[in-house]
Amino acid sequence: MARRFSGSFTQQEPIPAEAIDAAVAVLQSGRLHRYNLTPGEAGEVALLEAEYRDWQGSDYCLALTSGGQAIQIALRACGVEPGDAILTNGFTLAPVPGAINAVGGKAVLVEIDENLRLDLDDLTTRVKASGARFLLLSHMRGHLCDMNRLMQICDAAQVTVIEDCAHTMGARWHGTRSGNFGKVACFSTQTYKHMNSGEGGFLTTNDPQLAARATILSGSYMLYGRHGAGPAPEDFDAARYEMPNCSARMDALRAAILRPQLGALDSNITRWNARYEVVERALKGHNRIATIALPEAEQHVGSSIQFRLPDFTADQCRATLDAAATRGVELKWFGAQEPKGFTSSHHSWRYVAAQDLPQTDRIMGTLFDMRLPLSFSEADCALIGELICESVSEVAA
Ligand SMILES: *Cc1c(COP(=O)(O)O)cnc(C)c1O
Numbered sequence: 001m002a003r004r005f006s007g008s009f010t011q012q013e014p015i016p017a018e019a020i021d022a023a024v025a026v027l028q029s030g031r032l033h034r035y036n037l038t039p040g041e042a043g044e045v046a047l048l049e050a051e052y053r054d055w056q057g058s059d060y061c062l063a064l065t066s067g068g069q070a071i072q073i074a075l076r077a078c079g080v081e082p083g084d085a086i087l088t089n090g091f092t093l094a095p096v097p098g099a100i101n102a103v104g105g106k107a108v109l110v111e112i113d114e115n116l117r118l119d120l121d122d123l124t125t126r127v128k129a130s131g132a133r134f135l136l137l138s139h140m141r142g143h144l145c146d147m148n149r150l151m152q153i154c155d156a157a158q159v160t161v162i163e164d165c166a167h168t169m170g171a172r173w174h175g176t177r178s179g180n181f182g183k184v185a186c187f188s189t190q191t192y193k194h195m196n197s198g199e200g201g202f203l204t205t206n207d208p209q210l211a212a213r214a215t216i217l218s219g220s221y222m223l224y225g226r227h228g229a230g231p232a233p234e235d236f237d238a239a240r241y242e243m244p245n246c247s248a249r250m251d252a253l254r255a256a257i258l259r260p261q262l263g264a265l266d267s268n269i270t271r272w273n274a275r276y277e278v279v280e281r282a283l284k285g286h287n288r289i290a291t292i293a294l295p296e297a298e299q300h301v302g303s304s305i306q307f308r309l310p311d312f313t314a315d316q317c318r319a320t321l322d323a324a325a326t327r328g329v330e331l332k333w334f335g336a337q338e339p340k341g342f343t344s345s346h347h348s349w350r351y352v353a354a355q356d357l358p359q360t361d362r363i364m365g366t367l368f369d370m371r372l373p374l375s376f377s378e379a380d381c382a383l384i385g386e387l388i389c390e391s392v393s394e395v396a397a
Contacts, residue, residue: 071095195258
């Protein structure tokens with residue numbers, strides 16, 4: 001009988017004891033709303049915003065209810081109007097086209113390359129063809145494209161870059177943190193990302209007027225003076241009248257459990273990367289498996305791992321999923337006709353005008369993905385790597 005892994009791919013580590021204590025203190029206070037403060041009290045949300053701003057190295061930070069809301073608010077704060085064309089990755093998670101749809105934008109999908117990054121030649125072509133003034137760049141599965149070249153292309157064409165950093169919190173390109181390249185960046189603290197508050201998100205920027213617009217959009221009423229990492233009062237002169245309230249504030253309970261997690265983020269990044277390397281090493285040893293190249297300039301955060309089986313048919317890919325599942329290894333495959341769980345292809349986003357992406361379709365057709373929760377030990381990861389290789393060999397035989 002085949003060896004089997006018995007761990008859970010959706011089980012995160014427990015919330016740290018310090019965070020649980022902070023959450024209990026918030027509950028005991030009864031003051032869960034971010035603006036429900038006693039005189040002189042900063043509040044957990046404002047403190048978290050200041051700490052995240054400092055960690056990220058941005059000028060401003062706004063805490064929100066989700067990464068998806070952060071993207072919607074970022075798009076509106078950048079001046080997206082209904083009908084505007086917005087470039088984005090042909091391969092990303094549904095909240096990305098969802099946010100474009102929510103603000104009335106028209107998604108213009110861009111091809112990805114074999115290493116899952118935006119194809120910058122295709123980007124150049126589609127910038128010209130579409131006349132789009134915005135790029136919502138999804139650093140999908142943590143893979144940063146050549147950010148210097150990307151910014152050159154976008155700056156030359158006066159395209160505003162909004163970074164979706166849901167998978168790159170803590171990653172860097174040539175030493176610069178992901179999120180500090182574009183006009184504004186969005187992060188998620190949803191359970192499966194790099195910090196866990198169930199749901200939650202951040203928006204960061206260095207533009208004070210944009211930060212003011214985002215703050216009013218988040219539903220700050222006229223209480224923006226109570227923020228921890230917001231712009232000066234005069235930056236709100238226009239925004240306070242012009243921006244609608246979209247009610248997407250983070251609450252004190254979530255902020256309380258995130259603050260201690262931020263303190264552990266750097267060491268957790270090291271732990272993820274150790275796990276990633278163990279699995280990657282195993283996969284690299286198999287001649288049918290193509291791993292994803294990690295460029296020298298990128299400091300990656302390996303909270304998930306992807307690989308391709310370039311010469312497999314769809315039937316063989318499906319059989320690989322089953323062979324891995326038999327061994328307790330939960331893989332996701334992006335080549336299925338029907339959207340499943342968290343995965344979908346652009347063909348399933350029927351609210352987006354159908355687009356031709358032959359290269360993306362070919363790559364996604366043999367693409368697999370797997371989470372690497374920190375609840376797995378490095379020994380678990382070594383076993384998982386071997387079991388994936390066994391599964392691929394069994395199907396190839
Ligand atoms: C999770 C995710 C988001 C949005 O995050 P939520 O907090 O779940 O709204 C955006 N983009 C990508 C690529 C994601 O994986």
